[in-house]
Amino acid sequence: MTAKLQLIGIKKRLRGRQVLDGVDLDVAPGRSLVVIGGSGQGKSVTLKCALGLMKPDAGQVLVDGADVTRMPQEIRARVMRKFGMLFQGAALFDSLPVWENIAFRLIYADHVKRADARERAIEAMRKVRLAPEFADVRPVELSGGMQKRAGLARAIIAKPDILFFDEPTTGLDPITADAINDLIVEMVKELNCAAVSITHDMASARKIADEIAMLHNGKIVWRGPAATIDASGNAMVDQFIAGRAEGPIQAVV
Amino acid sequence: MINPFAPIGRGLLEVLAEIGRFAAFAGRAAGSCFSPPLFAGQFGRQAMQIGYFSLPVIGLTAVFIGAALALNIYVGGARFNAESFVPNIVVLGITRELGPVLAGLMLAGRVSAGIAAEIGTMRVTEQIDAMTTLSTDPFRFLIAPRVLAATLTLPLLVMVADIIGVMGGYLVAVHSLGFNGATYLRNTFDFLESQDVILGLVKAAVFGFIIATVGAYQGYNSQGGALGVGRAATNAVVGAIVLILAVNYVLTAFFVE
Numbered sequence: 001m002t003a004k005l006q007l008i009g010i011k012k013r014l015r016g017r018q019v020l021d022g023v024d025l026d027v028a029p030g031r032s033l034v035v036i037g038g039s040g041q042g043k044s045v046t047l048k049c050a051l052g053l054m055k056p057d058a059g060q061v062l063v064d065g066a067d068v069t070r071m072p073q074e075i076r077a078r079v080m081r082k083f084g085m086l087f088q089g090a091a092l093f094d095s096l097p098v099w100e101n102i103a104f105r106l107i108y109a110d111h112v113k114r115a116d117a118r119e120r121a122i123e124a125m126r127k128v129r130l131a132p133e134f135a136d137v138r139p140v141e142l143s144g145g146m147q148k149r150a151g152l153a154r155a156i157i158a159k160p161d162i163l164f165f166d167e168p169t170t171g172l173d174p175i176t177a178d179a180i181n182d183l184i185v186e187m188v189k190e191l192n193c194a195a196v197s198i199t200h201d202m203a204s205a206r207k208i209a210d211e212i213a214m215l216h217n218g219k220i221v222w223r224g225p226a227a228t229i230d231a232s233g234n235a236m237v238d239q240f241i242a243g244r245a246e247g248p249i250q251a252v253v
Numbered sequence: 254m255i256n257p258f259a260p261i262g263r264g265l266l267e268v269l270a271e272i273g274r275f276a277a278f279a280g281r282a283a284g285s286c287f288s289p290p291l292f293a294g295q296f297g298r299q300a301m302q303i304g305y306f307s308l309p310v311i312g313l314t315a316v317f318i319g320a321a322l323a324l325n326i327y328v329g330g331a332r333f334n335a336e337s338f339v340p341n342i343v344v345l346g347i348t349r350e351l352g353p354v355l356a357g358l359m360l361a362g363r364v365s366a367g368i369a370a371e372i373g374t375m376r377v378t379e380q381i382d383a384m385t386t387l388s389t390d391p392f393r394f395l396i397a398p399r400v401l402a403a404t405l406t407l408p409l410l411v412m413v414a415d416i417i418g419v420m421g422g423y424l425v426a427v428h429s430l431g432f433n434g435a436t437y438l439r440n441t442f443d444f445l446e447s448q449d450v451i452l453g454l455v456k457a458a459v460f461g462f463i464i465a466t467v468g469a470y471q472g473y474n475s476q477g478g479a480l481g482v483g484r485a486a487t488n489a490v491v492g493a494i495v496l497i498l499a500v501n502y503v504l505t506a507f508f509v510e
Contacts, residue, residue: 053385077390085383085386108387
């Protein structure tokens, strides 16, 4: 199947350090790829390069086969409409009520009437099991789990082709984290979109991934079906999923 | 062997690079004010926040400065029997210099720091990245409304400051220094020329642009959590004040010539 999103040889140097050193990734429609790796290994930078929030020093990001890294800003903005993103801290806009956060793209980019946008926002809230009575409150009044739900509703409202998740379960209790994982799986299936997640939560990775890739020292060191990760045969993957300090990966303390 | 001039050169290059980055940012911010989509609701909110809610601080500053100016000119003028020039010099000083500069400095503290802190917090909490992923240009949605609101409302604030400042001088002159009220006002209006007011308003518009742009620049480029946001707010105030004072001299010299 043709890849919806493809990263080819992505390199990025930040503050004198080679964060990404030739990352190759691809994900097909309806498939969910999870990138795991320790802190500071370049997971977030990979996501930012894929999203166009950061320009890679070398390599290509292909969306439906078109290289978006060298596109003019205006055309790139159109490609951005294919993306939905759930940020680690949800990144909801403090100054707007929850419904307007969710409907932001509809109102300000797609110029949908406010009344229609509100209706669609409330429909999206129902989908992520966020009660509509929270539509008019400010994000700061929501719990961490509810903020993630609102962030997910915002990511899916425009029915994106590619969904990105940045540490979707960080900071949540295990039960809420599992509920968010279930929602992610459900939304990816419902939209039949390609999904790319980054996490170091193995429970989350096992639940939401069709495939898992491990990033270490700016390179993909292993990639395979999620079901085979326990038999990867890669010492770094084994150390990471077992959560051991001893092994080829040096713990950063 | 270490070249003793190397650190100076490095520092100079860094300053020049920073000036270049700020100039590019200011150019993009100015361009965003004139390219669609224009977010009218955002502009309205910012005009209220920057303009209307700054009225009390601008009014209080102006009345006290006008009053103090009248007293100082009276004392100074008495040394060569020129006390009668109080209304003329008060109105000249307020409209050409003190009105725009003090309004600019007060807003540099109130508005520039506020913009830097707000946009800086949005930057470090990834709200600006989120906006980009939602197909909305942060320059058009966040920065252009603030720059436009500050550039357009500061001249209005300065007009109010001019009137209140002259009234401050009038109150002191009439009630403390024994001036005749009608004569004071007649001297004020007879002496005032339209170019004095125009110079003040041009300065105000430029200062408004500086205040919003410096605040937005510092906030947009902030990093490092709460510490970075605090640093951005401080740098915004200091940067805006220094730029206002420097540009004030350039504009005054330009108009005098």
